[in-house]
Amino acid sequence: MVVKLKLEELKLASVVFHHLWTRRNGLIFQDVFQSPSTVTTMAQVDHVMYKEVLTKDSERTARRQTNEFSQSWKPPAWPFYKVNFDVAFDQASGRMGIGVVIGDSEGELMECLIAPKKHVPSVFQAESYALHRVMELCIELGLSQVCFEGDAKVVIDAVNSKEEDSSWYGQKIEDLQQIMAGYPEWKIVFVHRTANVSAHTATKLAIRVSSENVWLEDDPVEVRRSIMDDLVCNVLNQS
Template sequence: MTKKLVESDLRPIYKEQKESVVHVLWQFAATNDVWFEACSKIKKWSTCEDNLLKLIEKLMQKLSKEEMEEVAMIMRSLWLRRNQFIFENNFTSPGQVISAAREQIREFKLAQTVVEKSCLSRTIGRQMRWKKPNRGQVKVNWDATIDQKQKKMGIGVVIRDEMGEALTTCCDQKKHVQHSAIAECMALWKAMELCRDLGFLRVVF
């Protein structure tokens, strides 16, 4: 794996001061443009905060869980934008940063829905006297969910041993899928790929 390193710790645009995480995520003028457009509740917050942990504590006291999720994802997008500027000389707009963050939240929630459905299926299966596989075999359950509006699907896979204990789980998402039958087939394909990659040869699907 190749990693890119920077030789200077100065701020990559102005070059006059050392860069810090809180500068990238909160104090930088171009960062302020993002926060002004993204979250109305923090538009007037001071940019003089110099401790990231204390800043996050204050945000958690003032914002709802959903708002904090967006703040965290925007911070991630801001850091990725910083790296993209340094290594690729490409600086994205505030709108692009916010859109990318919100898209990541949507994808995460879609994947979480699949996992929750898989866990519910496991509970129901046990209540219905889940039939365990033979000794040395693993049993694989998979499921898929579709977001018709976004034309996306989420995939969830759970692999369990003969005692019903989860050995591994996997989540994934695919774009441009609208038909439920195709989604189920792609979920099964993902399950088979996971078994192959992990070396499970005796499998009950």
């Protein structure tokens, strides 16, 4: 008997096949073994994120067509710091870049970080690693009152969720939740790309460098320009 798959099932199957091929290459060339359950979970997560990207693209197109108000960056209330982060991920090479911009209640830059990383197998792992590095950075700086913002919706929603997940991905999320639990005045919020432009700009630089770079109370020209645009936009929105 021949069973015809529905369109969504066919899309998921294609993602599973891709991960099976990646699993085979990882075992042959890197001596890394992934269990069938891990492959299935990774495929399901990537499929969900793929649909999310398509939805975001449709939403962005609709907003442009209807001239709806776009979400913009706003400085945090004193004495909080706002930490915007973003991730660039190249599936073919397994390479990612992290962009982080930390600002105070006046909109002034406190720190900017860009960092590359190799051998990353999926978008989910790239985004969860980025959030983990961002949290580490805030701990290093001694920041106890922080609002994290990013457009990694799947990871952010998972960290904010109270549901238990016993999968490998669930363990990564639990690690992030445990760090958050130690800082009761930390919060993490999903924002659209329009409210995360500075971090996105930093990420474009991160994917091109070979090691982590940090700027204290200073930043690359491209990031500074984005920050100034955010501040101007915020003033115009308030007027």
